[in-house]
Every structure is written in C-alpha cells, then in structure tokens.
Amino acid sequence: MSQPECTPVVRTPDVYLIFAHEPYYPGPGIQEINTTVVAAGSLLHPHVLQPDGTRIHGLLTQGRRPGEIIPLATLTHELNGGADWPSVGNWERVTMDLVHLVRSQMCDALSLGLPDVARALICTGPDSHVRAFDTAAGEFIVYGPDDRTKVLADVGMFLTGVAAEQPLWPGDGLLPPRWKRA
Numbered sequence: 001m002s003q004p005e006c007t008p009v010v011r012t013p014d015v016y017l018i019f020a021h022e023p024y025y026p027g028p029g030i031q032e033i034n035t036t037v038v039a040a041g042s043l044l045h046p047h048v049l050q051p052d053g054t055r056i057h058g059l060l061t062q063g064r065r066p067g068e069i070i071p072l073a074t075l076t077h078e079l080n081g082g083a084d085w086p087s088v089g090n091w092e093r094v095t096m097d098l099v100h101l102v103r104s105q106m107c108d109a110l111s112l113g114l115p116d117v118a119r120a121l122i123c124t125g126p127d128s129h130v131r132a133f134d135t136a137a138g139e140f141i142v143y144g145p146d147d148r149t150k151v152l153a154d155v156g157m158f159l160t161g162v163a164a165e166q167p168l169w170p171g172d173g174l175l176p177p178r179w180k181r182a
Contacts, residue, residue, distance in 0.1 A: 011177070012064040015040045016168070017056075018155065019072040019095050020123050022130060024103070026111070035119055037069060037096055037110035037159060041170030045107060048097040052089025054178050059088060061177070077125035084140050107171035110159050114151075121148040 016037050023034040042048070043057035059075055065108040072091060076082045085091055114122070120130045121143055130143045162168075 008165050011058075011061045012066055012068070013040060013042045013177070014066040015064045015100075016067075016069045016159065017060055017072065018045065018069050018122055018152075019098075020114075020119050021099050022097060023113075024099075026103075031113040033063055033111040034123065035112040035114045035115055036099060036102055037108060037112070037155065037168075038102070038173055039168040039170040041174055042098060042107045042109075042168075043094065044174040045097075045101055045171040046175060047101055047106060047171075050175060051178075052091075053094050053097070054132060054175055055088045056091065060176050067156070067160070069152055069159065071152070073120045073123050073125055077127075081125075101171060108166075108168040110155070110162060110168070112155065116149045117143055119148075121151050124148070137158055149171060 016039055018035065018037045020035045025032055040057055040157050043053040043060065045053065054077070056168065059078070060070055064070065075091075076085065079085055079088060098107075098109075102111065103105045117130060119134050120132075124130060126148065127145055128148075129145075130147075132143065133138045133139070134141050140157040159168075
C-alpha cells in the first residue's frame, strides 16, 4: 500500500513577531516600552515555554514573506479568532518569556513605545477597526486595516534600519524548529 504524498509546508525563517505587553520603563527618563518585535527564532529559545514556543514558531513562519512582521493578533485571527490557541500553546506565557529574554539581554529585540492607537491596531485582527474619541473635535475617529498596514510598514522601516546594521539575534542554544509536513 502506498503512502499518501505529503507536500512540504513552505517556511520562512526571516520573519518577526510583534506583540504588545504590559508597559515597562527600561530606565529613568526613558519612554515606556509597550510593544516588542523579536526574530521568529527567539521562539525557539530554551527559556521560552516549550513546546509552545516551537509550535508558535511553526505558525509564524508558515508561508510568510522574508522580512514580514506578523502581529500576535494576526496569529489569533488565523487560529479561528483564538479558539484554536489551546491546541497550539500558551501565547500569554510565551510572550511573557520573550519579554523576560529581551529585558535580560538574552536575545535582541526592537522595543517600542507605540502610541495608543497604533498599539491598539496591532492588537486587533487584520480586518478589524479601532475607534478613538478625539476630544478636540468631539467625535470618534475610526482606524481600519489600512491604518494597521501603515503602522506595520512604519515599524518595518525602523526595523530594516536597525537590522541593516546588525540582524536581530534570536539568542543562543535555540531548539530545532519543527518543520512539519502538511
């Protein structure tokens, strides 16, 4: 009896995860950090909850473009609005572990203090809208997918400049990725 053919899943290792988290201040007089961008490989770090980090890495790198920045909210959207996260892993613990890695200088990251609307946009799905009240105008402003794309493009331009000098280091002792077949 012949084995069913498996087609390889196309993986792109040169992608980044962006996620919002509880703000922290890295030092006196320094802007708050409320959003972090890490290389996908940082999810394979042994100080990240495993196998959850490895599974999230698999989702993050599946069928992406090199250099693409994927918000955690996009993964949630792709996982049936978050209903399928339990079968993948504990994203909250993984992101907490990633922030700890960054703050302990065990991996490189782009640490950002995004304004409220920009942060809200990366925390929503790719087709979502964010409403913000403009007190000066006395009206609500609705931000949508195009605004989210612009925020990601702006972060991407900044990341490109940083990575041109030195690519983001994902850390040492990384676990091997799980390159599953479809």
